[in-house]
Every structure is written in structure tokens, then in C-alpha cells.
Amino acid sequence: MRNLQEDNITEAVLQTMEGTEDPRLKEIMTSLVKHLHAFAREVGLQQDEWMRGIQYLYDAGKISTPERNEFILTSDILGLSSLVDMIKGRGVSSGTEYSALGPFFVDGAPEVPLEGNLAGDDPGTEVVLTGRVLNERSEPVEGARVDFWQTQSNGLYDVQETHEGAVPNLRCHQFTGADGRYGVRTIKPVSYKVPDDGPAGEILRSTSRTAWRPAHYHIWVNADGYLPLVTELFPGDDDWIDRDAVFAVRDSLRVSFDDTADEDEASAYGVTAPYKKVEYDFVLVAG
Ligand code: BEZ
Ligand code: FE
Numbered sequence: 420m421r422n423l424q425e426d427n428i429t430e431a432v433l434q435t436m437e438g439t440e441d442p443r444l445k446e447i448m449t450s451l452v453k454h455l456h457a458f459a460r461e462v463g464l465q466q467d468e469w470m471r472g473i474q475y476l477y478d479a480g481k482i483s484t485p486e487r488n489e490f491i492l493t494s495d496i497l498g499l500s501s502l503v504d505m506i507k508g509r510g511v512s513s514g515t516e517y518s519a520l521g522p523f524f525v526d527g528a529p530e531v532p533l534e535g536n537l538a539g540d541d542p543g544t545e546v547v548l549t550g551r552v553l554n555e556r557s558e559p560v561e562g563a564r565v566d567f568w569q570t571q572s573n574g575l576y577d578v579q580e581t582h583e584g585a586v587p588n589l590r591c592h593q594f595t596g597a598d599g600r601y602g603v604r605t606i607k608p609v610s611y612k613v614p615d616d617g618p619a620g621e622i623l624r625s626t627s628r629t630a631w632r633p634a635h636y637h638i639w640v641n642a643d644g645y646l647p648l649v650t651e652l653f654p655g656d657d658d659w660i661d662r663d664a665v666f667a668v669r670d671s672l673r674v675s676f677d678d679t680a681d682e683d684e685a686s687a688y689g690v691t692a693p694y695k696k697v698e699y700d701f702v703l704v705a706g
Contacts, residue, residue, distance in 0.1 A: 429456040475618050482617040486578065491522060492619040495665040496628075504667075513555045514704035518651040519667035521637060523576040524568060531591040534687045536604045539588055543572030543606030545690050546676060548652075550699040551599035552640055559599025560703055563642035566592040567603060569635070574611040604688040607676060607695065608634035610659050623664065630664050633657035638701070645703035652699055674699055 420431040432452050439445035458464070479489035494500045504517040531537055538545075552563040568590035570576055577588040595601050615623055615630035623630050635651040653660060655673035676695040679685075685692040 425460070429453060432456075478618045486522070487614065487617075488522060489617050489619055492613060492617075493622070495519065495521075495613070495667075496619055496623060498666040501666040511704050513702060514646070515648055515650055515701045516669045516671050517649055518635075518669060518672055519637075519665055520639070520649045521665075523578060524566070524637065524639065525578060525587070525590060528566060528568065528587065528590040528592055531593050531603060533593055533596060533600065534602050534604070535591075535593065536689060537567060537589060537591050538604065538606045541572050541589065541606050543609070545694055546605050546607050547602065547679070547684065547688050547690060547694060547696045548605050548636065548699075549600065549602035549696070550701065552595045552601060552642065552701050552703060553599055554645070554703055555705065557702075559595070559597065560642050560645065561595055561597045561599060563595045563599070563601075563640055563645075563703070564592055565595065565601045565701075566590075566637075566639040566641075567605070568637045569605065569608045570611050572606055572609060574609050602688070604690055605636075607654065608636055610634045610657055613664050628664065629662070631659045631662065632665060633659040633663055633668060635667075640701050640703060642703060644705060646706035648701060648703055650701070652697065 420427060420434065423431055429452065433449055436445065436448055436452075439448065459469075479493060483489045491500070500519060504519070508514075508517055548567075552560040552565065554560055568576070571589055577586070577590065589605070591603065593601055593603070610631055610633050612630035613632060614620070620630060622628075633653050634657050635653045638648075638650050638652065640648040640650075650672060651667060652672055652674045653668055655675055660668055660673065674697045676697055678693050679696040680693040682692050684696075685694055688694075
């Protein structure tokens with residue numbers, strides 16, 4: 420194509436990709452170019468503004484490590500990660516809703532038995548977190564692996580602790596019994612800020628947003644014959660429940676912490692009645 424101008428440059432770029440063999444890649448790249456060009460036209464993007472965008476990508480790359488991926492955080496705070504989760508859930512009406520994985524999952528967390536203690540000696544508010552893993556017909560799923568991870572009562576994940584002698588804490592996995600039940604003794608999670616000392620934090624500040632996430636438990640359920648479920652549970656009354664920096668709250672994942680006086684359960688979990696209890700059933704979709 421000759422004499423490239425603002426009104427034909429998009430078409431010129433698309434023509435160069437006509438021969439892309441993978442049809443899905445072609446669809447994605449074509450749409451990406453169309454939308455990027457449309458964005459630049461719509462805002463009348465100036466050279467210095469685009470250089471600022473390039474600088475953002477450069478800075479995000481520089482601060483990223485295997486433990487901290489600033490591009491994922493950027494996708495999170497722009498709502499893109501949650502949108503992709505929602506697209507994954509299209510047409511799946513029966514299973515538990517997906518929510519953010521976040522950057523703090525660690526493979527190989529210790530196994531804690533059913534009714535075991537996830538919280539060690541953390542001084543937070545004691546909670547019994549229990550429920551069942553079910554299939555879409557409400558039948559128990561036996562042998563499902565349930566991974567839990569959450570912040571300590573100081574608002575940090577164990578992997579964010581920098582002091583000498585920091586140990587794995589508040590993360591574990593366990594396997595459901597024949598009745599599909601999981602259960603741990605843990606603590607009430609607390610709200611905390613996503614890392615905001617890098618470029619993503621600059622976006623938050625310069626757009627008058629905050630880095631706070633409402634308190635949550637992270638849960639990842641895996642069982643043979645079912646789609647993996649990555650999700651979260653949120654105390655429904657958290658101050659930040661409607662202002663999650665990463666847009667991961669779903670109404671169906673809001674839970675209450677009910678005062679419970681069941682002496683038998685208290686002794687099974689090693690807590691003192693009355694205690695706080697969260698009961699939540701996860702529903703897996705066959706796949
Ligand atoms: C988290 O919940 O651990 C998290 C999710 C998205 C970005 C940062 C942290
Ligand atoms: Fe988290």
C-alpha cells in the first residue's frame with residue numbers, strides 16, 4: 420500500500436498479517452491492532468504521551484521478578500484479569516464463581532489434615548472454615564485437593580516477610596473425605612494493599628484510586644474429572660468490599676462469620692466455644 424495516511428495505516432498493518440497460519444492468533448492480532456489504532460485515534464495520542472506509556476512498560480519489566488510480576492498486577496488493577504475470569508465462566512451457570520489467583524500462591528504448601536490448624540500461633544481472630552466440595556448434582560466430591568492461602572493478621576503474606584527466620588505460614592492443602600468435607604481452623608483474614616511501590620501503584624495514585632483489597636481467603640480446588648476452581652471468599656461486611664483494587668469480589672463469594680457454640684466441633688478443631696465459623700460449599704464443574 421502506497422502513501423500511508425492516518426485513514427489507511429490500520430488496513431496496511433492488517434494486510435501484512437493476512438498470511439498468519441494460526442486462525443486464533445490471526446483473530447487476536449487483527450483485533451488488537453484495530454483496537455490499539457482506534458484508541459490512539461480516539462484520544463488523539465501525542466508523542467510524549469505514548470513515550471510515557473512505553474516508559475511504563477519498561478519500568479514494569481525492570482521491577483518484575485519471578486516473585487513479583489508487575490504486568491499481572493497491571494492487568495489486575497485494570498480489571499482485565501477479572502474480565503478474563505468472567506469470560507472463562509461464560510455459559511457455566513452452576514459452578515462456584517472464579518476469582519483472582521493473585522501473585523502469592525506458592526506451590527508445595529504443607530498438607531494439613533481435615534480439622535487441622537492452618538494458622539499456627541497467629542494472634543488473629545480464630546475461625547473454623549469448613550464446607551463441602553460438591554459436583555453440579557450436589558453430590559460430594561471425595562479426594563478433592565483444596566489449597567488455602569491468606570494473609571497473616573499483620574496484613575502480609577508469609578512470602579512478603581523479609582525478617583530473618585520467616586517461615587511458611589497460613590498456606591496449606593488438604594483432601595476432602597467421602598462426604599466431600601474440607602475444614603481448617605484458621606484466622607479471620609484482614610484487608611491489605613496490593614504492592615503499590617511500582618508503576619501499577621503510580622496508576623492507582625494518579626487516577627485517585629487506592630491499593631486496598633477487601634479481606635479474603637484464597638482457595639484453589641482440584642479434582643480428577645473437574646475443571647480447576649480458583650476462587651476467594653470475602654467477609655461480606657469488609658470496609659473495602661465494594662472498592663476492591665482488583666475487581667475480584669462476586670456477590671456469591673461473600674460470606675458471614677457466624678458466632679457458633681457447637682462444643683463437639685470446637686473440640687475437633689481445638690478452638691474454644693463460642694467461635695466464629697464460615698461454612699461454604701464449593702461446586703465443581705465437570706470437565
Ligand atoms: C491477592 O489477592 O493476593 C492479589 C490479587 C491481585 C493482585 C495482587 C494481590
Ligand atoms: Fe490475596
